[in-house]
Amino acid sequence: MNDDHQNSPDVVAAPAAGPVRIGLLGCGVVGSAVARVLLEQGSALQNRAGAPVELAAVAVRDPQKPRNVELPSGLVTNDARGVVSDPTIDIVVEVMGGMEPAARLIIEAIRNKKHVVTANKELLASSGSELMAAADAAGVDLLFEASVAGGIPVVRPLKESLAGDRVRRVMGILNGTTNFILTRMSENEESFEIALAEADRLGYTEADPSADLEGHDAAAKLAILSSLAYGAHVVTGDVEREGITKVSVDDVRAAHDMGYEIKLVAVAEEVDGMVSARVHPAMLPKTHPLAAVRNEFNAVFVETDHAGELMFYGRGAGGGPTASAIVGDIMEAARSVSGAFQGPAYHHYDEKAAIRAPGEAAVRYYIVLSVLDRPGVLASVAATFADSNVSIASVRQEGHGQAATLTLITHTATEAQHQETFSRLEHLDVVDRIESQMRVLGTDEV
Amino acid sequence: MNDDHQNSPDVVAAPAAGPVRIGLLGCGVVGSAVARVLLEQGSALQNRAGAPVELAAVAVRDPQKPRNVELPSGLVTNDARGVVSDPTIDIVVEVMGGMEPAARLIIEAIRNKKHVVTANKELLASSGSELMAAADAAGVDLLFEASVAGGIPVVRPLKESLAGDRVRRVMGILNGTTNFILTRMSENEESFEIALAEADRLGYTEADPSADLEGHDAAAKLAILSSLAYGAHVVTGDVEREGITKVSVDDVRAAHDMGYEIKLVAVAEEVDGMVSARVHPAMLPKTHPLAAVRNEFNAVFVETDHAGELMFYGRGAGGGPTASAIVGDIMEAARSVSGAFQGPAYHHYDEKAAIRAPGEAAVRYYIVLSVLDRPGVLASVAATFADSNVSIASVRQEGHGQAATLTLITHTATEAQHQETFSRLEHLDVVDRIESQMRVLGTDEV
Numbered sequence: 001m002n003d004d005h006q007n008s009p010d011v012v013a014a015p016a017a018g019p020v021r022i023g024l025l026g027c028g029v030v031g032s033a034v035a036r037v038l039l040e041q042g043s044a045l046q047n048r049a050g051a052p053v054e055l056a057a058v059a060v061r062d063p064q065k066p067r068n069v070e071l072p073s074g075l076v077t078n079d080a081r082g083v084v085s086d087p088t089i090d091i092v093v094e095v096m097g098g099m100e101p102a103a104r105l106i107i108e109a110i111r112n113k114k115h116v117v118t119a120n121k122e123l124l125a126s127s128g129s130e131l132m133a134a135a136d137a138a139g140v141d142l143l144f145e146a147s148v149a150g151g152i153p154v155v156r157p158l159k160e161s162l163a164g165d166r167v168r169r170v171m172g173i174l175n176g177t178t179n180f181i182l183t184r185m186s187e188n189e190e191s192f193e194i195a196l197a198e199a200d201r202l203g204y205t206e207a208d209p210s211a212d213l214e215g216h217d218a219a220a221k222l223a224i225l226s227s228l229a230y231g232a233h234v235v236t237g238d239v240e241r242e243g244i245t246k247v248s249v250d251d252v253r254a255a256h257d258m259g260y261e262i263k264l265v266a267v268a269e270e271v272d273g274m275v276s277a278r279v280h281p282a283m284l285p286k287t288h289p290l291a292a293v294r295n296e297f298n299a300v301f302v303e304t305d306h307a308g309e310l311m312f313y314g315r316g317a318g319g320g321p322t323a324s325a326i327v328g329d330i331m332e333a334a335r336s337v338s339g340a341f342q343g344p345a346y347h348h349y350d351e352k353a354a355i356r357a358p359g360e361a362a363v364r365y366y367i368v369l370s371v372l373d374r375p376g377v378l379a380s381v382a383a384t385f386a387d388s389n390v391s392i393a394s395v396r397q398e399g400h401g402q403a404a405t406l407t408l409i410t411h412t413a414t415e416a417q418h419q420e421t422f423s424r425l426e427h428l429d430v431v432d433r434i435e436s437q438m439r440v441l442g443t444d445e446v
Numbered sequence: 447m448n449d450d451h452q453n454s455p456d457v458v459a460a461p462a463a464g465p466v467r468i469g470l471l472g473c474g475v476v477g478s479a480v481a482r483v484l485l486e487q488g489s490a491l492q493n494r495a496g497a498p499v500e501l502a503a504v505a506v507r508d509p510q511k512p513r514n515v516e517l518p519s520g521l522v523t524n525d526a527r528g529v530v531s532d533p534t535i536d537i538v539v540e541v542m543g544g545m546e547p548a549a550r551l552i553i554e555a556i557r558n559k560k561h562v563v564t565a566n567k568e569l570l571a572s573s574g575s576e577l578m579a580a581a582d583a584a585g586v587d588l589l590f591e592a593s594v595a596g597g598i599p600v601v602r603p604l605k606e607s608l609a610g611d612r613v614r615r616v617m618g619i620l621n622g623t624t625n626f627i628l629t630r631m632s633e634n635e636e637s638f639e640i641a642l643a644e645a646d647r648l649g650y651t652e653a654d655p656s657a658d659l660e661g662h663d664a665a666a667k668l669a670i671l672s673s674l675a676y677g678a679h680v681v682t683g684d685v686e687r688e689g690i691t692k693v694s695v696d697d698v699r700a701a702h703d704m705g706y707e708i709k710l711v712a713v714a715e716e717v718d719g720m721v722s723a724r725v726h727p728a729m730l731p732k733t734h735p736l737a738a739v740r741n742e743f744n745a746v747f748v749e750t751d752h753a754g755e756l757m758f759y760g761r762g763a764g765g766g767p768t769a770s771a772i773v774g775d776i777m778e779a780a781r782s783v784s785g786a787f788q789g790p791a792y793h794h795y796d797e798k799a800a801i802r803a804p805g806e807a808a809v810r811y812y813i814v815l816s817v818l819d820r821p822g823v824l825a826s827v828a829a830t831f832a833d834s835n836v837s838i839a840s841v842r843q844e845g846h847g848q849a850a851t852l853t854l855i856t857h858t859a860t861e862a863q864h865q866e867t868f869s870r871l872e873h874l875d876v877v878d879r880i881e882s883q884m885r886v887l888g889t890d891e892v
Contacts (some may be wrong), residue, residue, distance in 0.1 A: 012475060029620055033752070037752065037891065041610065044612075045609075045610060049609075078661045100611060119807060130624040145607060149756060150754075151752070152756060153606075153607030153754035153756070156602065156603065156606060156607050157599040157603065159773040160774060160778060161591060161602050161770075161771065161775035162599070162770065162778070163491075163495075163597030163773070163778075164483055164769075164770060164772075164773025164774050164776060165770040165773065166489060166490075171887065171888070175545065227799070230799055232798060232799035232800070233798050233799055234801070238799070238801045247884075248882070250881075251884060254812070254814065254853060254882070255812075255884075258812075258826075261884070262682065262884065265887055269807075271802060271806075271808075272802075273800060274800045274801065274806075275800065275801055276797040276801070276802040276806070278807065280885055281884055282885045282887040282888075283812055283885070283886045283887070284885060284886075284888040285889060286885075287740060288888035289759055290888065291888070292737075294733060300738065304770065305766070306479070306483065306597065306766040306769055307597035307598075307766065307771070308597060308761045308762065308767050309600070309743075309759075310598060310758075310761075310767060311745075311757070311758075311759035311760065312756075312758060312759075313755075313757035313758075313759065314753060314754065314756035314757065315753065315754045315756075319751065319752060319753070321754050322609040323610075323752055324607075324608065324610060324750065324752035324753035325753070326610075327609070327610025327752075328606060328609050328610050330610065331610055332605070332606060334640065339459035342686060352679050353672070353673070353676055353684070354678070354700050354720045355680070355684045355720065355721055355722070356717060356718075356720035356721060356722040358686050358722075360717075360720075360722070363719075366704075366706075366729055368700065407700060433881045436697050436700070438693075438701075438708065438727055439726055439729070440706070440728060440730075441711055441729075441730055442617070442728075442730040442731055442734035443731060
């Protein structure tokens with residue numbers, strides 16, 4: 001089949017016939033975040049989609065309702081069916097949620113040969129198979145990265161990167177609300193009720209909290225993940241389910257004593273050609289990567305024959321993360337529309353990057369100094385930092401006599417300011433030597 | 447551009463013209479793992495590639511040398527140039543490593559309109575820009591998932607899933623050898639020298655350890671990641687670099703005292719349109735996801751405008767993981783060759799999965815029992831477990847008088863065996879009640 005490539009260079013060179021037009025169904029938290037990215041980042045997206053990408057219509061129930069995004073006039077409509085049958089629209093993005101009318105609209109869009117991007121986990125976890133069969137028959141994309149773990153790219157790796165591997169087991173922390181509650185119970189020894197109230201206060205809970213607390217939300221996501229991992233359709237009803245309401249602080253303490261953390265874990269595995277899928281609280285050794293997933297974060301831990309253990313971690317919900325995943329899918333569908341060859345669409349960095357001078361990096365430092373133990377030492381050390389405009393975040397003095405030690409951590413300043421400080425410290429009478437110094441990363445400050 | 451889709455249903459339905467033929471350059475640890483997957487998993491791969499995938503040639507320096515894989519006769523050759531110019535070969539997979547002759551062979555393969563898959567980080571980190579320009583001009587794929595973090599899918603997410611997002615900062619643990627050493631120093635308080643000797647013993651070090659210890663390996667990988675993240679070419683020489691040889695156990699202890707772990711971190715960030723890239727040891731708060739990356743594992747932590755914080759975790763080296771990433775790339779290139787429409791290539795699960803009966807899942811349990819404190823209690827409890835063939839991994843007895851408590855963890859048995867045990871325990875005279883029970887996951891055993 002050599003010299004018979006469908007994606008020949010001629011196709012690559014051909015300019016796109018016009019903009020790729022997007023119809024958005026729904027404009028809540030996620031929808032308005034998607035609209036904002038499409039409206040504000042047009043040129044960056046064009047680069048990656050192989051054609052201009054244009055938000056063409058936004059269908060909502062009540063066009064008069066105020067939105068989180070300023071939409072150009074004429075875009076908003078309450079006629080969702082008009083959007084999915086509009087012959088000028090190439091890609092339909094469904095972010096209404098729920099079963100109907102979302103299901104009907106997606107099927108119509110597919111029949112009208114539009115690519116579909118959706119974040120709708122309930123729908124996929126119950127009717128994904130039918131939707132995919134319809135998309136196959138119509139020869140269009142049905143993309144759903146945002147449906148499983150918000151902004152975490154896990155659907156695409158499972159579909160593509162692991163296409164040559166076999167998944168043994170998937171374990172996920174797929175619900176941010178319950179993980180937040182369990183983290184509070186673990187780290188603050190709060191009761192379930194108090195941790196739940198805190199989740200409520202921070203807006204992490206739904207009006208009906210049982211979808212989260214009883215594991216329904218995680219079960220729907222696990223059904224989608226299992227289907228991808230094992231290439232056969234798994235629906236929510238196939239997933240055994242137990243929530244976190246019975247987990248007590250005593251359990252959490254006992255887990256700690258034995259070196260474990262308690263998490264709400266969604267597990268899918270294939271044994272002898274049969275898939276087992278379940279969501280339940282479980283103890284995980286503290287050394288397990290999932291045990292370190294804190295607060296409202298999600299993660300998917302995958303064990304495969306060849307790649308071994310993998311984990312994908314990030315924000316499983318929220319407008320920004322979900323929109324990021326949706327726009328990634330829109331870019332993929334847009335390349336299908338524009339006929340852009342994948343290669344060049346990615347290879348857009350023929351330019352050399354401008355490299356920032358090493359001294360300009362913003363850093364924090366941990367520094368250990370051997371100092372003389374006499375009055376005024378701390379004052380002159382502190383003055384030395386101040387001379388280079390480096391401010392000190394914490395300091396600790398230990399030992400006495402000739403062998404006193406100062407341990408400092410600085411606030412953010414440039415690498416150059418720090419190096420200047422170090423060189424001044426080395427020449428300071430009261431400093432015997434700089435015992436150790438190391439950059440500090442991952443604090444909120446930098 | 448409606449009704450003008452390049453990937454029309456007709457294209458989808460068209461059967462592939464013949465097998466997609468792969469030429470492998472190099473057959474060391476990684477090459478033989480790739481060959482094994484291609485030879486053994488033919489039909490599974492065909493499903494995902496849209497056409498049969500056939501290993502057509504394996505070029506090695508010494509065809510007589512024994513390999514880790516049994517290759518069909520006639521496949522092995524020492525004529526690598528013959529492979530890259532063979533008109534029947536569609537995809538060239540380069541796993542020789544090093545600069546030459548790899549660079550020359552890849553350029554020739556590209557000029558001959560072959561898609562190229564490579565794991566060669568040195569080459570990409572120095573000449574990636576030229577290779578990509580050549581691939582663009584020829585209209586072929588140049589794929590390199592395996593070059594950055596072995597089996598961890600991070601290149602594809604950066605290229606595709608985050609196509610609609612902006613990367614603020616990338617922080618990676620990109621070298622398994624140094625992370626293993628730092629983990630030993632942290633968890634066992636071993637000196638650098640002793641930890642290095644242990645890494646040596648386990649085969650984690652190279653003949654010349656300085657590429658790992660001084661951060662050269664991580665710097666090359668960071669150059670590739672930075673180029674992807676910021677869409678402009680960054681080369682190894684742009685990366686500031688400091689290794690781990692000066693890190694002492696005292697530093698590690700001081701870090702612990704302050705709630706930090708020390709890691710060799712590769713950082714790239716864009717500030718005011720300038721890219722800063724550096725590799726150095728750094729303290730990370732213990733609560734940071736990268737701080738929990740232990741032993742020889744790698745991880746890439748990405749901060750973006752919309753998705754927020756993401757992390758990709760897994761094995762950064764080794765035959766299996768690297769082969770997994772390479773075969774994923776081969777599948778992508780094979781779809782370019784076969785003209786398989788992406789959608790249907792993924793949507794192959796029209797079948798309903800066979801679901802295993804809930805009771806059949808293999809699990810471990812943590813169980814807390816209130817028991818009477820009198821002789822023979824432990825014996826009858828233990829006998830109850832034994833009756834259902836559930837064996838006990840650990841047991842602890844606390845309290846006395848009427849309020850004694852037994853805390854047990856079981857070895858792996860089925861869910862049904864455990865439930866049977868629980869129901870027997872509830873009827874046992876000496877057991878007051880089952881206070882708590884929870885599944886245990888993530889231990890090696892299950």
